[in-house]
Amino acid sequence: MLKSRLREYLEPRVSIIVGTVSPEKMPASCRAIAIRANDEVTSFTVYVPVATSQETIANVAATRRIAVACSRPATHSTIQFKGTVREVRLAPEADHEFVSGRLQAFADELGDFGYPRKSIASLAHWPAFAIDVDVEALFEQTPGPNAGASLR
Amino acid sequence: MISSPTRLTSLSRCFLGVIPSIVSTSDAEGIPNVTYVSQVFYVDEQHVALSCQFFNKTRKNLDGNPLACAHVIDPVSFQAWRLRLRFLRSETTGQLFESMKVRIEAIASQTGMAGVFRLLSADVFEVLSVERVEGFLAAPPPEDAVEPVSAAGRRTELRGLQCVSEQINKADDLETLLSSVLEALDGYFGFAHTMVLVTEPPCDQLVAVASRGYGESGVGAEVVIGEGLIGTAAKQRRILRIAGLDSNLRYGRAVRREVLSRESHPVAPEIPLPGLPDAQSTLIIPLTVGVDLIGVLVAESRALAGFDEWHEGYLEVAANQIALGIDRMSTPDGGDDEGAVAPRPLAVAKPGPARPKHSLTYYAADDCVFVDNEYLIRNVPGRIFWKLLTTWSREGRNEFSNRELRLDESLGLPEFKDNLESRLILLRKRLEEKCSAIRIERTGRGRFALVVDAELELVEK
Numbered sequence: 001m002l003k004s005r006l007r008e009y010l011e012p013r014v015s016i017i018v019g020t021v022s023p024e025k026m027p028a029s030c031r032a033i034a035i036r037a038n039d040e041v042t043s044f045t046v047y048v049p050v051a052t053s054q055e056t057i058a059n060v061a062a063t064r065r066i067a068v069a070c071s072r073p074a075t076h077s078t079i080q081f082k083g084t085v086r087e088v089r090l091a092p093e094a095d096h097e098f099v100s101g102r103l104q105a106f107a108d109e110l111g112d113f114g115y116p117r118k119s120i121a122s123l124a125h126w127p128a129f130a131i132d133v134d135v136e137a138l139f140e141q142t143p144g145p146n147a148g149a150s151l152r
Numbered sequence: 153m154i155s156s157p158t159r160l161t162s163l164s165r166c167f168l169g170v171i172p173s174i175v176s177t178s179d180a181e182g183i184p185n186v187t188y189v190s191q192v193f194y195v196d197e198q199h200v201a202l203s204c205q206f207f208n209k210t211r212k213n214l215d216g217n218p219l220a221c222a223h224v225i226d227p228v229s230f231q232a233w234r235l236r237l238r239f240l241r242s243e244t245t246g247q248l249f250e251s252m253k254v255r256i257e258a259i260a261s262q263t264g265m266a267g268v269f270r271l272l273s274a275d276v277f278e279v280l281s282v283e284r285v286e287g288f289l290a291a292p293p294p295e296d297a298v299e300p301v302s303a304a305g306r307r308t309e310l311r312g313l314q315c316v317s318e319q320i321n322k323a324d325d326l327e328t329l330l331s332s333v334l335e336a337l338d339g340y341f342g343f344a345h346t347m348v349l350v351t352e353p354p355c356d357q358l359v360a361v362a363s364r365g366y367g368e369s370g371v372g373a374e375v376v377i378g379e380g381l382i383g384t385a386a387k388q389r390r391i392l393r394i395a396g397l398d399s400n401l402r403y404g405r406a407v408r409r410e411v412l413s414r415e416s417h418p419v420a421p422e423i424p425l426p427g428l429p430d431a432q433s434t435l436i437i438p439l440t441v442g443v444d445l446i447g448v449l450v451a452e453s454r455a456l457a458g459f460d461e462w463h464e465g466y467l468e469v470a471a472n473q474i475a476l477g478i479d480r481m482s483t484p485d486g487g488d489d490e491g492a493v494a495p496r497p498l499a500v501a502k503p504g505p506a507r508p509k510h511s512l513t514y515y516a517a518d519d520c521v522f523v524d525n526e527y528l529i530r531n532v533p534g535r536i537f538w539k540l541l542t543t544w545s546r547e548g549r550n551e552f553s554n555r556e557l558r559l560d561e562s563l564g565l566p567e568f569k570d571n572l573e574s575r576l577i578l579l580r581k582r583l584e585e586k587c588s589a590i591r592i593e594r595t596g597r598g599r600f601a602l603v604v605d606a607e608l609e610l611v612e613k
Contacts, residue, residue, distance in 0.1 A: 019176035019186025026236070027221045029176035029186050051287030052232075067176075067184040082183065115171075116314055119230045124290040139209070141187060148209045 002151060006041045006138075009070035009079055012105035018048060018131075019067040020059035028055040033125040034102035035070065043134050044068075044081070047091055047099050051124040057131075060085040066133055069141055073109050078141040079151065083133040091130040099128055158282040160197050163224065163233055164472065167194040168465040170227035170313070175202065177209075180216030185209045192224050192235070193252055195276060200235065203252055204242065204273040211275070214239040220277065223285065227469060228317045232285035242273035249274045312340025316470045320477035324597060326573035327580075329477050330362035337470065338364060341463065343451040345428055348439075349375060349382065350447035350478060350574045352531070358386060358448055361574045361581075363426050370426030371581040372529060377445075382425075385436040386448050391468065392436040393459050433458040437467055439475035446475045446482070481573045508589050511609040514538045523587045533575040533582075535563050538612075540602045545610055554598040576600065 016032035030053045037044035046068050048056055060066055064085045071078040091099065103125045111117030138152040166173075168191070176186045187210055193201040200222070204211050214220065218239035225232050243249045253271040315336045323329035330348050337343045347363035347370060360373040378387040385392040431452040439446040449471050453459060513522045520530040521537055529537060536557060544550050554572055558565055565572060580592040589606035 015188075017174050017186050017188070019178075019184040021176075021178035021182050021184045023182075025178055025182060025217050026219050027176040027178050027184055027217075029174045029221055029223055031174070031223075049287070051290070052285055063182060065178075065182060065184055067186045069186050069188070071188065078188070080186070082185075116230075119289075119314075122230075122289050122291050124287050126290075143205075145206055147206055 003041060006037075006079070008072065008077075010035055010037050010041070010044070012102055013072070013109035015071045015073055015106065015109075016046065017069050017071075018046060018053075018056055019069075020056050021063060021065060022055075022059050023062050028059055030056045031123070032068065033106070033123070033128060034099045035068070036098075041135065043083075043086070043132065046131050046133060047095070047102075047125075047128040048131065049124040050090075050127045050129055053129055057088055057129055060088060060131065066131065068133065071141075074112075076143055078143075080139045080141045081133070081135050082137040082139070083135045085131055086134055087132040089130045089132070091126075091128040095128070095130065096126055099125055158233070158284065160194060160200070160279060160282065163226070163282070164194065165226050165228060165469050166224035166233060167192055167200070168227070168469055170465065170469065171225040173225070174223040175210060176221045177213035177219075178217050179213045185213055189222075192222050193248075193274070195248060198279055199240075200237065200277050200279055201243075201248060201252065202275045202277065203271055204275050205271060214275070228313055228473070230289060232288040234281075234283045234285050236280040236283075237277035238280055240276045240278055242275050244273050246274075248276070312336060313466060313469050313473075315340055317473050320473050323477065323481075325594065326478065326481040327362075327577045329474075329481060330577075331364075333470075333474055333477075334362060334364040337451070337467075341466065341470075343453070345431075345452040347426055347450050348447055348474070348478075349373075349450070350482075350571060351377075351386075351445050352571070358382065359574070359578060360425060361447075361577050366426035366428070368426055369581060369585065371585075372578050373425040375425065375448075381434065382436055382448055382450060386438050386445055389438045389440055389443075389445060391438070391464060392434075393464055394434050428452050428454060430454055435459040435464065435467065437464075437471040439471050439478065441475050441479045444479075446478050449474060478574075482571050508606045509609070510587060510589060510606050511611065512541065513611045513613060515613050526586060528586050529579060529582045532563065532565065533579045536575060537579050539563060541608070541610055544602050544604060545608070550602045550604070551595065552600055552602065554600075 014035070016035055017029060018032050019027060019029050021027045030048055032046045032048045034047040035044055066085050067080055067082050069078055069080040103123060104121055107117045107120040110120050137150065140146050140149040140151055172188045172190055173192045174186065175189050176184060178184045187208075189202055191203070193203070195201050202210075210220075220237040220239060222235040222237055223232055224235065249271065252274045316333055319332035319336055320329055323332060334346050334348070337346055345365035347360055347366070349358035349360045351357075352359045352374070356377055358375045358377060360370045363370050375382050375386075377383050381392055381394070432455055433453045435451045435458075437449045439449055449467070451459065451467070511524055512528075513525075514520070514534070515522075518530055519532070519534040519538075521528045521534045528534075539557070539560065539562070540552060543552075557563060557572060558570060576592060583590050583592060589604070590608075591603040591605075593601050593603050595601050
């Protein structure tokens with residue numbers, strides 16, 4: 001059941017944000033464009049734009065710690081993965097279409113709620129870094145009294 | 153202290169809760185956490201606040217590590233900004249707490265979450281730095297980013313903001329700017345009854361220059377700053393939102409409307425301010441640029457609670473745009489560009505046997521002009537009108553430029569922010585309503601013509 005719920009957050013049209021922290025304990029965040037996971041959702045790859053993720057990449061290189069929140073804009077339903085970064089790669093050209101498609105889907109999702117689709121579709125997204133993450137913890141983050149509850 | 157030259161006040165649109173912000177923290181061991189917050193609240197130039205509605209991970213982390221990072225997004229330009237923060241304290245009483253509580257409860261009510269969202273504390277942060285997130289947009293949003301949308305759609309207000317911004321950027325004269333903005337507010341926000349008043353130097357009164365959704369335009373109506381609802385909001389530079397207007401006020405308006413409908417020629421130098429006789433709620437937003445009051449935007453509704461905090465947030469953003477647009481048009485080089493655009497062909501009045509006759513009287517003591525014993529206009533617009541008429545009568549010239557008016561010391565226009573455009577709008581609209589045989593027609597950027605389709609008698613007293 002949890003697995004099927006997790007799958008919902010790996011589908012197109014989700015909003016993805018990434019949190020990291022420097023060795024000096026200064027937090028940083030950036031928006032990610034796409035995410036995909038293995039079948040068991042024990043590891044995933046999150047794609048962040050090269051243009052806006054320099055600090056994120058520097059932080060994970062130093063600490064390997066990462067938090068990734070995936071949200072469904074229609075319901076604000078949100079989960080947060082916490083994990084360890086296994087590898088950071090420059091995303092290969094073969095992933096370009098996947099990442100672009102996810103951005104367009106996100107723009108379509110927000111467009112349905114009145115946000116300007118074309119402005120969102122103009123967010124920087126490529127080239128991107130692919131960050132491979134091993135999941136260590138999973139939390140409920142839907143706004144409400146259960147936010148912060150451990151899911152796995 | 154803020155290490156960046158970017159001032160928080162310049163990011164005011166980011167703090168209105170139109171687009172959710174991202175906040176990241178970490179615990180004492182360096183495990184990061186990232187979350188959305190509906191709104192980052194501006195406190196002052198060095199401080200912002202976050203709402204604590206549930207004792208969540210973010211709040212717990214701050215006890216172990218007070219540092220945080222917030223990403224805020226401008227809802228008009230879609231530019232993102234990064235704020236480095238240090239948690240200072242939680243407030244559970246006081247003005248900041250109360251104002252955040254009101255807004256959160258309004259949003260909760262709007263989204264059907266009343267009772268679920270409840271403010272536990274206002275968490276105050278020192279802003280350590282403000283940085284623009286370079287490269288956030290791969291390219292500027294396309295010019296046609298504002299997509300047509302039904303006003304019934306959800307969150308159309310955001311598109312409305314973009315539309316207002318677009319209209320302001322596109323307008324090359326104040327009249328176009330104001331009419332298109334009021335149209336957009338109607339179309340996207342559903343505000344069908346609106347008006348804009350601008351300050352009249354020396355800034356002790358406001359004059360209506362545009363309205364929409366009222367039977368009478370009310371252009372030229374004056375409001376003393378500090379008096380009445382509009383004057384009070386203007387003086388205090390504070391948004392005034394009233395649901396359930398006082399019944400006496402509505403009664404007074406109804407009486408006034410009745411009197412006006414029976415008086416065929418009210419000879420009085422007061423033009424009534426437009427207003428719905430059965431208005432139930434009103435929203436009055438001062439238009440300011442920095443500390444300067446530019447004017448006031450007024451919206452009225454027949455609904456008992458026609459405006460709420462949700463609307464207020466969006467309209468505040470729109471008002472900022474409108475104020476900047478008016479300010480741009482009110483400076484001497486704002487709408488003055490003689491020769492840059494070829495003058496449009498002038499509609500020539502055709503003399504005929506049935507030309508009407510009008511007597512125009514100018515009272516020099518108060519620069520007041522009457523047409524056929526009916527009040528037309530006064531003050532600086534009155535002076536301008538008389539100058540145009542006497543030049544036309546004496547020299548036979550009917551083409552004029554903004555520049556020559558600005559250089560004419562007898563008109564007494566201030567050197568800076570002379571509001572010439574708004575004064576000409578006033579004159580043009582008053583003529584449309586009271587003496588259509590005389591018209592002010594725009595012939596190019598910063599140029600216009602006085603079109604006289606009548607025999608005039610000019611009397612100066």
